[in-house]
Amino acid sequence: MTDDLRAPLAFTFMGILLAIVGFTQSWSVSLSIINLCLISSIMAIGVNLQWGYGGLFNAGVMGFTALGGLTAVLVSYDPVYEAWDKAGIGILISAIILILSITLVMFAYRNISSPQFRNTSIVLIIIAALIGINNFYGPSIDVIESINPAKTGFLGGLGLPIVFSWVIAAFVAGLVAWVIGRITLRLRSDYLAIATLGISEIVIAIVKHEDWLSRGVKNVSGLDRPVPYEIELQQSEWFINLVERINDATLNSVQTISSRQELLNDLIIVSSGVFVKLCYVGLFLSVLLLIFYLSHLALNSPWGRMLRAIRDNEETASAMGKNIFAQHLQIFIIGSAIIGIAGAMLTTLDGQFTPGSYRPLRFTFIIWLMVIVGGSGNNLGSIFGGFFVWFIWIEAEPLSIGFMNLLASGFEYDNPIRMHLLGSAAHLRLFIMGLLLLLALRFMPRGVIPERIQKK
């Protein structure tokens, strides 16, 4: 098979899979899978920029996703004025002390030449900052968390439309990536992996436990939505007319007026759900296409060629006068920013922020799998990987339950082995994912849609 045919064939195959779900399960399920596939594809493009084009292993995808989610909350949730009035100053002062002390430490680290004096002054600054922050921070968070803890108990956000957070999330994730990159990118390649694995755990720890900021494991629900609510649709005239017109034939075949009305009501309820999901598909698809287009332009520019040159041979690129560290930092920041955008979109889609749900397997390693299966170094491949792997991840559960039922069918109903087999069906999903990764690496190391080598 020529490489030109691979992409269309792969996407047709994916379309058929989704259509099968649409016909056998329901279109609503199929659309929810598509929405998450779109978000996964964006994450995969972010990882692909870092790994496929930069050769950087970022094991902290989960952390950047959570940062995006947190940004969505902080941008869209209405501010809790009472909390700001009572304790906002304390938090602000702590933040100022924190920034001031970091600046001072950096200043001391760079400008004091005597090592003894430098180290003592750094330690003194840190101790002073800790005491200062403790005085303001502790009492303030107690106040904030005591204000209406069942509903808010945190500072709230800015009260802006949630779509803005998608842009802001890119900056937040990029900023954090800059800090990590500065520390680890000069070192050997696995250090970046380990450091990013660590930072993602820290980000999760912070969003889980700093209740004044994110409500922690109490979750933030009822976030603003960029699309209409189902209940509004069901009551608006134009939507009812639309449903009536689309289902004209079915409705006319019904004889009595009352049963026609009943059928119409059912159709409206089902269609409103589908309509909302279609709105999300539209939004996410446009973001995906925009990011895909921009990265396509960037990677076919001289800048993209330079990145590939660095990836393929650092020494040569360095000899040609390219600053390897700066380029790595740049691509690391860009990739992380894209993951941040996807994180904010994911929280938007869920309508809630649940710090407890961020697990490294689901948010880091699955995304990696998407990039590797799809074809690292090819954004189209990442999009396909995002769709395919997410589809498998979702459908693995019913499939493994079916498989286990088949295995267990030979046993008596209350046989302990049968119970154990059925109870452990969920873990088969991990096995399928691992096997997929190993098989892809072994037999298709370049992925389903491999990178194109341009010869000019």
Next chain:
Amino acid sequence: MDNFELINALVLISNFVLIPALSYGSQLALATLSLTIIYGVLRFSNFAQADWMSFGTMTTILFTWYLQSLGITGGFLPTALIALPLAITVTALFCLLIDRSVYSFYRKKKSPPIVLMIVSVGVMFILQAIVRFVIGPNDRKFFDGEKFIIHALDFKHYFGLSEGLTIKSTQLITLIVAIIAMVSLFYFLQRTKMGKSMRAYSNNEDLALLSGINPERVVLITWVIASALITTAGVLYGLDKSFKPFTYFNLLLPMFAAAIVGGIGSPIGAVIGGYVIAFSEITLTYAYKKFFIYLLPESLEPSSLMQVLSTDYKFAISFIILVIVLIVRPTGIVRGKII
């Protein structure tokens, strides 16, 4: 301040900080040694390490149950110690199977270390699935035998102090087993012919091949030793606390941090790193309020918990130390390999 107050404070610290940190540190040191040996000889960061530890511990638990069902127990010692050698054998065989079917392909192709690292992520998934499939994701305790060596109440009565000292038998067992394992490992690496050839292979593969060292044998021995270390570490940790696959998975970060802090690829560094990470995790999250109440006069007694970081950030600590070491001394405490 009288002397009793000082002794009370010291007992308090050893009870809640020193002894737990010493046993956790030994467990971490063994696990990190395993990671570092794989790194040194096979040259990749093994992401499957933590789940490999779960696998070894799970095998031990299964053997423990089997032995218990036969009526064999360790008396005052936990039965798991008898099951340990059996479990190490099974784990090592399983590892060799994985090596033959997965890793050896990439080794022969001389793939870059980062590819092997990604392969280890795949192995991690599979190991995790197997462990959860066989024993389930829940918390399991498999300790039996005598629980305490020194009991807090006895200690209090005997010495007439208001603070009691508890030493759990698992803590002592951990320390003894860890010392035996480390001494024999270092003896093996430094004095025996096989150990020397392992170090030679790790240091310069081509030169080692020229001097007639059989690479397959080195790889085999490496997997066996690393399996023994990681299984022992996992069993000691599980005896001390409990076995839960997710908790074990979370030990991956402290292990990596310890390996880098100590100096990656250096066995001595792994041991030092393990203790450094364990001691900092526990000393930084302990609330020193009571300690200061004993030591300071009443007028100066602290009102806050006197805790540097809340226990919620236990995982963050290993990472913070890692970052500091990366900035100040990227080679680690004992200079390891940087490239």
